[in-house]
Amino acid sequence: MRKWILMLAAVPMAAQDLTLILARLDKLESENRELKQEVKQLREIVEGKPSVPERLDVVERRVEEQASAKVEASSRFPITLTGMALFQSFYNTRGANGVDVPTAAAATPGRAAAGATVRQSVIGLRYHGAEALWGGKVSGSLFMDFWDGSTEGASPPFRVRTADFTVNWATRSFSAGIMKPLISPHDPSSMAYVGVSPLTASGNLWRWQPQVRFEQRAGWFKGQAAVMQTAEDLTGAPANLLNNRRRPGLELRGVVGKTWSADRNFEIGVGGHFSESRVGSQSLPSRIFSMDWLITPAPRLSLSGTFFNGENVHHLGALRQSFRVAANGTVNTVHTTGGWAQISIPATNRLTFNWFAGIHDDRDADLNRGQNGRNRSGGGNVMYRVAPNVVLTFEGMQIRSNYIGIANRRMNRYDLSIAYLF
Numbered sequence: 001m002r003k004w005i006l007m008l009a010a011v012p013m014a015a016q017d018l019t020l021i022l023a024r025l026d027k028l029e030s031e032n033r034e035l036k037q038e039v040k041q042l043r044e045i046v047e048g049k050p051s052v053p054e055r056l057d058v059v060e061r062r063v064e065e066q067a068s069a070k071v072e073a074s075s076r077f078p079i080t081l082t083g084m085a086l087f088q089s090f091y092n093t094r095g096a097n098g099v100d101v102p103t104a105a106a107a108t109p110g111r112a113a114a115g116a117t118v119r120q121s122v123i124g125l126r127y128h129g130a131e132a133l134w135g136g137k138v139s140g141s142l143f144m145d146f147w148d149g150s151t152e153g154a155s156p157p158f159r160v161r162t163a164d165f166t167v168n169w170a171t172r173s174f175s176a177g178i179m180k181p182l183i184s185p186h187d188p189s190s191m192a193y194v195g196v197s198p199l200t201a202s203g204n205l206w207r208w209q210p211q212v213r214f215e216q217r218a219g220w221f222k223g224q225a226a227v228m229q230t231a232e233d234l235t236g237a238p239a240n241l242l243n244n245r246r247r248p249g250l251e252l253r254g255v256v257g258k259t260w261s262a263d264r265n266f267e268i269g270v271g272g273h274f275s276e277s278r279v280g281s282q283s284l285p286s287r288i289f290s291m292d293w294l295i296t297p298a299p300r301l302s303l304s305g306t307f308f309n310g311e312n313v314h315h316l317g318a319l320r321q322s323f324r325v326a327a328n329g330t331v332n333t334v335h336t337t338g339g340w341a342q343i344s345i346p347a348t349n350r351l352t353f354n355w356f357a358g359i360h361d362d363r364d365a366d367l368n369r370g371q372n373g374r375n376r377s378g379g380g381n382v383m384y385r386v387a388p389n390v391v392l393t394f395e396g397m398q399i400r401s402n403y404i405g406i407a408n409r410r411m412n413r414y415d416l417s418i419a420y421l422f
Helices: 002-047 052-068
Strands: 078-092 113-117 122-131 137-145 159-168 172-179 209-218 221-231 246-261 264-279 282-298 301-311 323-325 331-333 335-346 351-362 372-387 390-403 407-421
Touching: 221 264, 282 331, 372 407
Parallel strands: none
Antiparallel strands: 078 113, 078 122, 078 407, 122 137, 137 159, 159 172, 172 209, 209 221, 221 246, 246 264, 264 282, 282 301, 301 335, 323 331, 335 351, 351 372, 372 390, 390 407
16 A cells, blocks of 8 residues: 555656656757757858848849749740840050950050940840640740940940740750851850950850751760851952852761759860852862860869861951962962860859960961961959849950061950849
């Protein structure tokens, strides 16, 4: 009997101890949750990620922008308005000879130039529609700017930059429009050179030309072919030597590439260009071999660039000196080697560093005295996202030009730009 009395007396004490234990467990769990939240906030600060309130603000702004910027076509298919409003200020040293956006150092240095412009702003439309023939998906784009104007306040005209109409199937696609050369698909990252591509005349074959393309994909490989329209320009020679400035050209490119994630991938392409130029009574070949790459081996590193070698390359956006007219009237092609490379490091989600350099090297024996035998450019920029769609950029670049029999010239360029992406 006594034993049962002691057991009954111990029950309230055990219950009280259990209550204390549960209370301590609740407290530890609460402190653990608070600790995890603090660690998460510290990690977001270190990695540069926005906090939850900031992300909510971004989402709300995006929703408002989508509601106010919705564009609807008459056919009821969706169209997206895109592009950027770009304000740019710049300073060029005397080697630019007063040119706003130089691509070579002038043989005869003139005055330095400084100014500001919004002419490199870009307005674009992207569209996609219903299924086409054999289940293909239709999509495309049209991008325009104001670059063809001579200066601010002079009613600069609207210019078409690029455009494409694409039908995409599971393993192949067809495109038609105005595009970059197939054998030179990439561009350096720059806000200073938008009206003309970065490293123009220093290894970047960029000129947008009308063309049709076909692509076939199979696993890691894809084969591409394009029929394009070239634009001949014989600088320094009588215009009557050029017969039929617009001529057809063929481009082929094979690509090996693989994407593992959004920040780990690679693509390496090998291509060729084939066309003929009619100068006077002569037919001059344009033959170009190219290799290009876009490699992201790690989340904080990206490598890109292009190499080319060939003859008569000016019609793809290179130095406009693909022909030499001899004293007896004979016309010969100029052989060229060139290319460019870029290293890009996105240090944080907001801050990116880019370094790039390029060269266009014509064979001196193919040129006349006073022509630009070697044109080199190199520089870098810092891009900082002030907001998710506002980018502040500072860029510095030097251009060096070697004029045969005259002198080596150089110029420096500095840009401060701010872009509103929409």
